[in-house]
Amino acid sequence: MFFCLLSFYGGNGYAENDLQRDNPLEQYRQLFAEQQKEFEKQRRIIEEQGKEIEILKARINSLAAQSPSSQPPATEANNDQTVIAATSPKKKIEIPSKPVGQAPPQASEKPRPPEIPRLSETVGGVLTRKGNLVIEPALEYAYTDNNRVFLDAFTFLPAIAVGLIDLREIKRHSFIGSLAARYGITDRLEFEFRAPYVYRSDSQRSRAVSIGVGEDEIFNASGNDIGDLEFATRYQLNSGSGGWPIFVGNMVATVPTGTSPFEVDFVQSTPGAVFPTELPTGSGYFSFQPSITALYPSDPGVFFGNLSYSYNAETNENVGKVDPGDAVGLSFGMGFALNARSSFSLGYSHKHVFESEINGQTVNGSELDIGQLLIGYSFRFTPKTNINLSLGIGTTEDAQDIKLNLRLPMTFDFLSQAY
Structure with a gap:
């Protein structure tokens, strides 16, 4: 079984x-x-x-x-x-010992002048960094309206004059378009070149009251041409450490490339009253203006001051040897930062022009005092482009009534692109 x-x-x-x-x-x-x-x-x-x-x-x-x-x-x-x-036995992953994505600490930058809205060629802005090129187109408008009394007569008593008494009202409009280029040779030294184009228009109404003229004489004149070329250099003298203000030395030189006032022809309308047939666009002489600017940062404001001297070279013209009067200038004010992108400034500028001479003879009435109240505003449109707007209001008889300046500086960094 x-x-x-x-x-x-x-x-x-x-x-x-x-x-x-x-x-x-x-x-x-x-x-x-x-x-x-x-x-x-x-x-x-x-x-x-x-x-x-x-x-x-x-x-x-x-x-x-x-x-x-x-x-x-x-x-x-x-x-x-x-x-x-x-x-992950095939590939060992190591955790970094430092925070991921954080840039290494950078060396401290050299002290530089603070940036404030540019009010003139010597006050405002900031020095151009080494290797940077700044292209700055600008447009300036100025208006002057004044009344003048021309007296070509002999005065026996304060109320009695024998000769020509000419009452004249002048309205002057000036437009200046310019293109400037600034280059930073070092972080403390920059060079600038500016080429302007000038358009001027004058309207004059005159009446010779001493010869019985019954109607006003109205004369219009204009002129447009290239203006005087400008060359400028600026150098930061110290670092501003130890509580000291930052000092910047400036030198501006002007070359007479515009139409000289000594080249303008005049015509006579009423007896003794002459008018220009065209308006000059330049000064007619070389000039050199050394100056020094002091900047004292006091967060969030910046106090500034500038002292300048203008030397105007002699020139030989058809009227003889002309020695334009030199000038001394003083300006001061304060810039204030509103936020990271905008700032404004408020200041005052005064320039005294000494008397001119022709063939060694002093020209009476050529001494001038030009005072202006300055207001500036700056806005950083992009990291490389700023918009600067400044307004000058005349405070003396010899000053322009209104001076408006719009600048658009654009920065190009050639040093970083080279690397």
């Missing part, structure tokens, strides 16, 4: 194997089940690794946001490196 049972069970096993071999569908089912189990196992491994990667990302972001003084101790960083190395 034992042999019968053995034979029975043995016969069934062989029968089952023969059945599987004869039925390939059953083999595919078993193979699919095994592959499905392996897939589930790999999926669980990938999910666990994804969770570990998210944890490591959070730790790296936390370390990057921390300051150097608040970084975790070295032991914790080493533990993190160990965890990363264990989860």
Whole structure:
């Protein structure tokens, strides 16, 4: 019976194997089940690794946001490196010892004059950095309206004059478009060149009251041409440390390239009254103006002052040897920053012009006092472009009534582009 049972069970096993071999569908089912189990196992491994990667990302972001003084101790960083190395055996990832994305500390910059709205060629703005080129188109408008009394007569008593008395009203408009270029030779030294184009228009109404003229004589004249070329250089003399103000030396030279007033023809309308046929666009002589500017920062304001002397060279003209009067000037004021992009300034300028001479003889009435109230505004339109607007209001009889100046300096950095 034992042999019968053995034979029975043995016969069934062989029968089952023969059945599987004869039925390939059953083999595919078993193979699919095994592959499905392996897939589930790999999926669980990938999910666990994804969770570990998210944890490591959070730790790296936390370390990057921390300051150097608040970084975790070295032991914790080493533990993190160990965890990363264990989860990624093929490539070891090292956690940086310094904050990610933070630029290294830069060397302290040299003290530079603070930037204030430009009020004149010697006051305002900031020195151009080394390797920077500033292109500055500008437009200036000036208006003058005054009444003059021309007396060509002999006075016997304060109320009695024999000769020509000419009452004249003059309205003068001036437009000056200019293009300037400034280049920073060093951080303390810059050079500037300016080329202006001038348009002037005068309207004069005159009446010679001493000869019985019944009607006013009205005469209009204009002139347009290139103006006098200007060359300027500025140098920062000190660093301003130790509580001292920053001193900047300036030198402005003018070349007489415009139409000289000695080249203008005059015509006579009424007896003794002459008018120019055209208006000059230049001075007719060389001039040199050294000056020194002092800037004292007092956050958020900047106090400034300027002292200048203008030397006007002699020139030989058809009227003889002309010696234009020299001039001394003084200006002062304060600039104030409204925010990171805009600022304004308020100041006063006064210039005294000494008497001129022709062939060694003093020209009476040529001594002038020119005073102006100065208001300036600056706006940083882009990181490389500023808009400067300044207004001058005449405070003396010899000064222009209104002087409006719009500048648009644009900076080009050639030094950084070279590297």
